[in-house]
Amino acid sequence: MFGLKADWSLEVFERYFTLGDYAGGEARWCPGCGDHGVLTAAQRVLRDEQLHPELTVAVSGIGCSSRMPHYLGTYGFHGLHGRALPLACGIKSRRPDLDVWVATGDGDCFSIGTAHWIHALRYNMDMTLMVFDNSIYGLTKAQTSPTSPIGFKTNTHPFGAIIAPLNPLTVTLGITNISFVAQTVDWNPPMLYETLKAAHRHKGTGFVRIIQRCPVYADSLAKELQGDPSRFLLLNHEKGIQIDKSASRQFPNQQEHDPSDLANAFKLAADTSRIPLGLLYWNPDAPCYEDLSSAGVEMTPHARLAGFNAALDRLTI
Numbered sequence: 001m002f003g004l005k006a007d008w009s010l011e012v013f014e015r016y017f018t019l020g021d022y023a024g025g026e027a028r029w030c031p032g033c034g035d036h037g038v039l040t041a042a043q044r045v046l047r048d049e050q051l052h053p054e055l056t057v058a059v060s061g062i063g064c065s066s067r068m069p070h071y072l073g074t075y076g077f078h079g080l081h082g083r084a085l086p087l088a089c090g091i092k093s094r095r096p097d098l099d100v101w102v103a104t105g106d107g108d109c110f111s112i113g114t115a116h117w118i119h120a121l122r123y124n125m126d127m128t129l130m131v132f133d134n135s136i137y138g139l140t141k142a143q144t145s146p147t148s149p150i151g152f153k154t155n156t157h158p159f160g161a162i163i164a165p166l167n168p169l170t171v172t173l174g175i176t177n178i179s180f181v182a183q184t185v186d187w188n189p190p191m192l193y194e195t196l197k198a199a200h201r202h203k204g205t206g207f208v209r210i211i212q213r214c215p216v217y218a219d220s221l222a223k224e225l226q227g228d229p230s231r232f233l234l235l236n237h238e239k240g241i242q243i244d245k246s247a248s249r250q251f252p253n254q255q256e257h258d259p260s261d262l263a264n265a266f267k268l269a270a271d272t273s274r275i276p277l278g279l280l281y282w283n284p285d286a287p288c289y290e291d292l293s294s295a296g297v298e299m300t301p302h303a304r305l306a307g308f309n310a311a312l313d314r315l316t317i
Ligand code: SF4
Pocket: 028, 029, 030, 032, 033, 034, 035, 064, 065, 134, 138, 139, 213, 214, 215, 216, 217
């Protein structure tokens, strides 16, 4: 932005980004879909952290949630099914200056993308990972997903899912070099916002599982949870996610949990009688792959070519 000074010379002002700067195309998710709330929360974090849109990239795989890059006024990469994380890691490894946000779903991340989920989290590259978990394949119209509860009726299991769901939190907490594991719900905007903000501020992969409403194909699941806040356990700690009283008092069950205590995080994640919300685990000292592997990023194309030729010369007979 420019302004005219009294002496008629130009003055360059600091740029200030508004929510409009982060708006992309019109969101075409179904009315009442929880994805709308996640988009709004993410845009607010982008605005409040004043991230430059031209230095921010949203990356996704396939699924309803993976449409997010289209709706953000940043750069975006709508990739292939299950491949959001390798794309994000590739972007981050060559352009560590970019702010990378990953939008993926329970089918995209916890099923076809499982291998990438495990290894990308082990690499712990500095990015914000939002998993929109609605326990159903929504885009392809109601197939059982890895997190569909047992007995839940879908097109692939019309008499109900027959195997217990995967627990994304215990799996994630078991990955080597994990650094940030949080869980939230889409229908509590202050908690959603604060969780995404904390995940973004964290240096490393900020894994956030968002329990998300799909009112079209899994309405009963979200309604059951929304109607009974005693199903949740809100985790409090000075090092955890800070939310104001108006948002936290909706949850009658609360507990102090130090997020550096991995053993207790496991215990909380494995206890199916209560769904933990908040920061389960945080290790700000876990190494990031891009910091260990950045050799060559600053090299000129000429220097790279010379290095490549030198390597080939070693093979000369
Ligand atoms: Fe959202 Fe479900 Fe509609 Fe997909 S099908 S946009 S998850 S409500």
